[in-house]
Amino acid sequence: MDGMLSQxxxxxxxxxxxxxxxxxxxxxxxxxxxxxxAENTDNAYVKDVAPTVGDEEELTDVEKDAIGEVANISMxxxxxxxxxxxxxxxxxxxxxxxxxxxxxxxxSYEKPCVFIQIKYTKGLDGTNILVLKEHxxxxxxxxxxxxxxxxxxxxxGELHLSAISEAMNQMMGAAATSLSTLLxxxxxxxxxxxxxxxxxxxKDGKEISPFLGGTFVKISFRMQIDDxxxxxxxxxxxxxxxRKLVETFINTQMANxxxxxxxxxxxxxxxxxxxxxxxxTDNQTQMNNTNLNGMNQMxxxxxNGMNQMxxxxxNxxxxxxxxxxNGMNQMxxxxxNGMNQMxxxxxNGMNQMxxxxxNGMNQMxxxxxNSMNQMxxxxxNSMNQMxMMGMxxxxxxxxxxxxxxxxNDNMGTTGQENIGLIKDVPLEVTVELGRTTKSISDILxxxxxxxxxxxxxxxxxxxxxxxGKFVAKGEVVVIxxxxxxxxxxxxx
Numbered sequence: 001m002d003g004m005l006s007q008x009x010x011x012x013x014x015x016x017x018x019x020x021x022x023x024x025x026x027x028x029x030x031x032x033x034x035x036x037x038a039e040n041t042d043n044a045y046v047k048d049v050a051p052t053v054g055d056e057e058e059l060t061d062v063e064k065d066a067i068g069e070v071a072n073i074s075m076x077x078x079x080x081x082x083x084x085x086x087x088x089x090x091x092x093x094x095x096x097x098x099x100x101x102x103x104x105x106x107x108s109y110e111k112p113c114v115f116i117q118i119k120y121t122k123g124l125d126g127t128n129i130l131v132l133k134e135h136x137x138x139x140x141x142x143x144x145x146x147x148x149x150x151x152x153x154x155x156x157g158e159l160h161l162s163a164i165s166e167a168m169n170q171m172m173g174a175a176a177t178s179l180s181t182l183l184x185x186x187x188x189x190x191x192x193x194x195x196x197x198x199x200x201x202x203k204d205g206k207e208i209s210p211f212l213g214g215t216f217v218k219i220s221f222r223m224q225i226d227d228x229x230x231x232x233x234x235x236x237x238x239x240x241x242x243r244k245l246v247e248t249f250i251n252t253q254m255a256n257x258x259x260x261x262x263x264x265x266x267x268x269x270x271x272x273x274x275x276x277x278x279x280x281t282d283n284q285t286q287m288n289n290t291n292l293n294g295m296n297q298m299x300x301x302x303x304n305g306m307n308q309m310x311x312x313x314x315n316x317x318x319x320x321x322x323x324x325x326n327g328m329n330q331m332x333x334x335x336x337n338g339m340n341q342m343x344x345x346x347x348n349g350m351n352q353m354x355x356x357x358x359n360g361m362n363q364m365x366x367x368x369x370n371s372m373n374q375m376x377x378x379x380x381n382s383m384n385q386m387x388m389m390g391m392x393x394x395x396x397x398x399x400x401x402x403x404x405x406x407x408n409d410n411m412g413t414t415g416q417e418n419i420g421l422i423k424d425v426p427l428e429v430t431v432e433l434g435r436t437t438k439s440i441s442d443i444l445x446x447x448x449x450x451x452x453x454x455x456x457x458x459x460x461x462x463x464x465x466x467x468g469k470f471v472a473k474g475e476v477v478v479i480x481x482x483x484x485x486x487x488x489x490x491x492x
Contacts, residue, residue, distance in 0.1 A: 059217070059242070064097040066246040071095045071219045071235060073182055074175035081174040085167055086143035086225065093222040095235075100218040102205035109234065110134075112198040114161070115208055116168045123180065123187035124248075126241030127209060130168060131234040134196070137164045139228050149228040156196050165194040183252050211238035431474070431485050432463040461488055 059067075072095055079092040100108075114137050116130040138152040141163040169192050180187045197208065205212025217237040224230050237245070434454030456462070461473035464485060474485040 078171035
């Protein structure tokens with residue numbers, strides 16, 4: 001065990017604990033000076049164990065989780081923005097938060113690569129560096145310029161750096177917006193600065209940014225763009241900035257939890273939720289139910305009234321029909337007696353009286369039917385009136401439709417009266433000498449002295465356009481030292 005760190009000592013170093021209790025394990029905190037690094041299988045990063053790395057540079061698991069959450073939300077917005085720029089499917093995986101030094105960065109990342117520095121100007125105070133591989137930058141640039149992402153030959157030039165700076169500006173702008181929502185504060189960033197570095201030639205990270213000279217936070221993402229890119233991008237934070245970001249994030253989340261807890265109503269001992277109606281919708285529902293019940297009760301009253309009145313009408317009709325039938329029988333009997341006594345006169349009397357009886361029955365039947373209809377209508381009107389009492393009253397104003405006359409006389413008068421309202425409106429008058437069509441190669445060959453032949457013959461009337469609309473023809477004249485147009489024809 002001499003010269004090597006035990007697992008307990010590594011965990012103690014990472015957690016910033018006092019190692020005084022581990023002296024009896026056979027190793028001391030000073031012994032690792034002979035070893036350049038130690039690997040902790042329980043953590044996702046490799047950290048130099050050097051005198052310059054003290055306990056104050058460690059990050060707890062809570063801090064790492066918070067940094068990863070913030071980075072995940074920010075990079076999710078960036079992926080959406082990158083998709084809109086390259087029009088290809090973009091996938092950025094969950095971040096891995098580690099601590100790193102410039103030496104470990106050189107050993108773990110491809111060379112050369114592009115560093116994009118973004119400074120926070122409002123809301124946060126710090127620097128954020130995004131690191132991309134040279135090949136990835138070429139693919140993204142080619143896609144942004146309308147290519148298929150395969151044009152990656154040649155060196156990385158100013159065009160590539162300018163394009164990736166614009167892409168990062170939009171991506172980090174979207175990330176800053178998400179971060180503003182997450183931290184509930186306004187966050188602004190400076191325009192990104194892109195530079196290509198060969199890491200083998202940069203001996204000290206301070207040449208790129210001061211915080212790269214010590215230990216810093218490295219957040220690694222796996223980025224996939226269709227089948228063109230399957231690579232790793234990195235985000236680098238100063239430790240102090242990362243801790244400040246974590247503190248702000250945790251305070252914001254705790255404030256939100258406290259606010260929700262304060263607003264949560266206390267539950268009463270006896271649950272009376274079903275007995276106490278909620279304001280607004282429930283009150284309206286109860287009122288609607290009351291109106292509906294009133295309408296139903298009154299409607300039923302109207303129907304009962306109609307049925308009773310209809311029954312009365314039917315009874316009257318039956319009684320009158322019976323009266324008519326009795327009259328007919330009595331009169332028919334009298335006719336029969338008259339017939340026996342008077343012969344033909346009796347028959348005529350029977351016919352006349354029988355006809356009178358039939359007429360009496362028909363008249364009385366019609367009277368009964370009319371009575372039933374009138375009473376039924378009265379019952380229906382009563383139902384409608386009573387039913388409408390249960391519904392909210394609405395005043396309906398009914399009147400005949402009125403249409404405006406569009407005769408030519410009225411149109412002419414109105415147009416003459418209103419034309420003065422728009423006489424002061426300025427219109428653009430353009431005189432067109434002629435037109436022609438040229439290919440792109442011909443246009444690229446334009447130079448001072450090039451003559452362009454138009455499609456109009458010399459002396460032919462030229463076109464006069466008002467706001468782009470052809471209204472007249474004319475000829476060119478010279479007025480003192482200026483050109484003019486004499487109108488020769490108005491186009492109607």
